Amino acid sequence: MKKTVGVSPKLNSDLTAKARIRNAAFALYANYGEDATSMRAIAEAAGVTVGLVVHHFRTKDGLREAIEQHIVDLFFGAIEQVPLEGTTAEIAAARDEAVADMLSDNPAVVGYLRRALLDPMGHRGRILEMLTDLAAKQVATLRNVGVASKAHRDSSQVIGVMIRQLGQLFLQPMVDSMWNQLAGPNAAEDDKPLLVVKVQES
Template structure:
């Protein structure tokens, strides 16, 4: 269902309203089937005005991509500062985030080049954030950030694709709303900060780790 609340939020500019409508329509119908006309109708503007602000359908998609990646950048800045708001509070300030996350899920499940496009972008952005955190000592210096970025992208897509099921195990029915949101955030930060196992688990038959030779490479 299209998120009209995000598009109708008072006080937002016309370009912002169009962008939010683009997120909603692309999330609902996919990029190929999502039309400029449908986006214009949801935004309450003419198709010509959509093209005036974004140039083309592809231009609007690039703006949608940038908005979603901006959330990763926000998270990186928060991690650098050592503090971040709750998921529920962040959602209150960014009501379009539901459509943004649904937009990513749709892009990934569409498969093909669209899926590859999004995985590569999310991997690159995750690796960039990890590299910045590594530079200030918040990520271990033996971590291959390119490989870790790919793993985080996979984790992220997995959470987005199963968020309804996951929320049920965390005490709610919406991973972006409490109590599930806070439970998810605390559990994820605990696992990434302190780990999960109390003793080291060796991988039998694997070659010895060579982190220096992998540093800075892309797999």
């Protein structure tokens, strides 16, 4: 049984081969992890040969860099498009929502990040550093227009943004899995306990 994973062929058929390869790799990495994904599997999923993957991205490291840059672009694009209007709290909320929308539009982002971030970090990709930088800039611009809430230190605020946006998504599959095992697969979905992840000023 050969399964197509993640990307709709229809949506991808008019992309350049390079983008198709990146998307295929992205989806496979998110689902099975980079180690478990061979260049040949990526090539097949993208409908090309191994040689072309190498031609466009040189090495597997290069492929990962392209993917992680793509992820950063997605975050940036989501944040960028919300106008700087209203109170700081409103802007922050709108940004959180824009990111949440982007994440639900691109489930591979969540899958990839879940895998990448739980590594003893930095060993491989630099995606967390990049996203932390982005979140820091995000807080900085909020401080420029109007006055950012001084209730928290800057770095705490940055961490708060990231954890709020990602933490729940990482742990939710664990809760879902346990819920299925304990309550059975056809239990009332809305009885499922809600997961809360937050950071607290120490």
